[in-house]
Amino acid sequence: MTLTSWTQVETEAVRVRGTELRALANRADIAPFIWSAPHFEVDVAKQPIDAAVMAAMQAVAAERGLEAKIRALFAAEIVNASEHRPALHWALRGGGQGIPAIDAMNREAEKAARFADLARKGGLGFHIDTILHIGIGGSDLGPRLMWDALRDYNSDGPEIRFAANVDPEDFHEATAHIDPATTLVIVVSKSFKTPETASNAALAREWLVKHLGEGQANDHLAAVSSAPDKAKAWGATDDRIFPMDEAVGGRYSVWSSVGLSLQIALGADKWRRVLAGASEMDAHFRDTPLARNTPARLAMMDVFLHTALGIPNRTVLAYAHRLRKLPDFLQQLEMESNGKSAADDDAGLVGPTAPMVWGSVGTLGQHSFHQLLHQGMRQSAIEFVAARDAGAGDWNRGRALLANAFAQAEGLLAGRSAAEAETQLAAQGKTGPAASEQARHMDMPGNRGSTTVLLDDTAPESIGALVAMYEHRAFAAGVLWGINPFDQWGVERGKVLAEELDKALAGADPGKRDPSTLHLVQRSRR
Numbered sequence: 204m205t206l207t208s209w210t211q212v213e214t215e216a217v218r219v220r221g222t223e224l225r226a227l228a229n230r231a232d233i234a235p236f237i238w239s240a241p242h243f244e245v246d247v248a249k250q251p252i253d254a255a256v257m258a259a260m261q262a263v264a265a266e267r268g269l270e271a272k273i274r275a276l277f278a279a280e281i282v283n284a285s286e287h288r289p290a291l292h293w294a295l296r297g298g299g300q301g302i303p304a305i306d307a308m309n310r311e312a313e314k315a316a317r318f319a320d321l322a323r324k325g326g327l328g329f330h331i332d333t334i335l336h337i338g339i340g341g342s343d344l345g346p347r348l349m350w351d352a353l354r355d356y357n358s359d360g361p362e363i364r365f366a367a368n369v370d371p372e373d374f375h376e377a378t379a380h381i382d383p384a385t386t387l388v389i390v391v392s393k394s395f396k397t398p399e400t401a402s403n404a405a406l407a408r409e410w411l412v413k414h415l416g417e418g419q420a421n422d423h424l425a426a427v428s429s430a431p432d433k434a435k436a437w438g439a440t441d442d443r444i445f446p447m448d449e450a451v452g453g454r455y456s457v458w459s460s461v462g463l464s465l466q467i468a469l470g471a472d473k474w475r476r477v478l479a480g481a482s483e484m485d486a487h488f489r490d491t492p493l494a495r496n497t498p499a500r501l502a503m504m505d506v507f508l509h510t511a512l513g514i515p516n517r518t519v520l521a522y523a524h525r526l527r528k529l530p531d532f533l534q535q536l537e538m539e540s541n542g543k544s545a546a547d548d549d550a551g552l553v554g555p556t557a558p559m560v561w562g563s564v565g566t567l568g569q570h571s572f573h574q575l576l577h578q579g580m581r582q583s584a585i586e587f588v589a590a591r592d593a594g595a596g597d598w599n600r601g602r603a604l605l606a607n608a609f610a611q612a613e614g615l616l617a618g619r620s621a622a623e624a625e626t627q628l629a630a631q632g633k634t635g636p637a638a639s640e641q642a643r644h645m646d647m648p649g650n651r652g653s654t655t656v657l658l659d660d661t662a663p664e665s666i667g668a669l670v671a672m673y674e675h676r677a678f679a680a681g682v683l684w685g686i687n688p689f690d691q692w693g694v695e696r697g698k699v700l701a702e703e704l705d706k707a708l709a710g711a712d713p714g715k716r717d718p719s720t721l722h723l724v725q726r727s728r729r
């Protein structure tokens with residue numbers, strides 16, 4: 204089968220490719236391209252889209268049944284077909300009462316909240332100066348993002364340190380200059396079989412036993428997992444094991460007990476504000492018609508840019524120090540959700556699915572890779588994420604960030620021709636062949652689009668709403684691409700090969716492999 208509505212999208216793509224973006228962006232009415240949502244607005248007026256493009260993508264959404272899929276998500280239906288599961292991350296911020304699985308999750312959340320409150324009050328028998336959060340992927344990136352984003356709100360709680368890599372140096376750096384006696388170690392692993400996390404959990408236990416003795420070590424441990432038996436086998440006691448539901452995907456799990464470190468460090472009030480912001484976004488995504496639904500329209504734009512126009516990557520530029528982990532977080536959320544090629548819909552795929560997602564923090568990228576964004580020969584869908592108040596009330600701290608983010612977006616669109624450059628050089632007294640040659644190198648083509656997500660501020664509610672928006676955007680894009688955004692079969696093979704090669708590096712017969720891999724193993728054996 205094919206997706207009949209895609210034909211019109213391809214027609215619009217041909218038209219848009221033949222239209223200068225500067226002309227398209229010179230819109231008589233910009234309002235239809237400023238998309239509002241709780242705690243932020245999204246300016247897509249500099250992107251190569253117009254009313255006809257969005258109408259064509261709305262028809263794709265209709266044919267893919269996006270509205271019905273959104274209803275299914277919030278009804279806890281099986282939206283993850285290959286694992287035969289619902290996707291219940293939204294329920295962790297207050298939705299879905301009365302659904303048995305969700306009521307059970309809420310009881311788990313209450314256990315975690317009680318523990319967090321007890322821990323903050325010294326009820327574990329020691330004052331907590333540091334939480335050592337051990338996990339990787341979805342058991343790490345969401346907590347890191349939220350901790351960085353909200354640590355300024357951490358007026359009186361402990362600091363969080365993170366260890367994720369199997370390289371012991373990560374653990375050693377994370378435990379440098381902290382006192383085991385005032386450290387709580389939280390091991391987070393949905394499967395509780397991830398090798399990197401198992402390695403760091405063992406290092407953590409050794410570290411605690413070495414400094415505190417076997418007896419006290421356990422007082423400084425907790426575990427979060429969907430496999431409580433495995434957590435118990437590691438040494439966590441029942442009252443220190445916090446379950447997470449199998450129906451919450453790792454990259455969607457920061458709202459669960461995976462965020463226990465945050466609940467302890469930030470406190471119940473600030474954590475409630477994060478969940479409240481996300482819950483407002485859930486209501487927007489669940490209840491708003493697609494024509495005004497911001498996560499859904501962003502997904503439609505993404506599919507148009509990356510599949511119809513074939514733009515191969517998205518560059519996320521987080522213009523706030525507190526949001527510096529956003530690109531890393533979105534890499535997993537979007538590339539592990541939609542980096543797939545197996546259709547989950549009878550109509551099949553219509554073209555390449557998810558883009559590569561990369562990025563950095565602004566303004567650092569301007570002194571690193573923005574040269575290519577302005578004068579390079581590769582396309583990217585550029586997304587600025589900035590806040591009207593990124594300075595926690597200090598307007599001057601945030602103003603420079605806004606000025607730079609807006610300047611980069613304007614420059615990408617407007618460009619600056621060689622002729623304009625030559626005029627500027629002449630005004631400096633530089634004329635003649637040398638000036639013309641220099642001007643040729645100064646040519647900036649422009650016509651490069653961008654999106655600007657403009658947060659009201661970086662308060663807990665805004666961060667919760669922002670992360671929830673990206674979750675729903677990834678889900679909606681998966682539906683439009685015709686794939687399952689909630690499984691991740693592509694990550695399993697590497698783990699199996701790594702186990703085999705670890706044995707080969709230790710001397711075992713490497714078996715039949717490509718010549719390069721055999722050479723590398725041979726070259727690296729002790």
Ligand code: F6P
Nearest residue numbers: 340341342392393394397453694
């Ligand atoms: O291998 C990928 C992955 O399964 C991610 O989906 C997940 O977030 C991460 O590894 C960590 O998994 P776990 O929480 O089970 O340790």
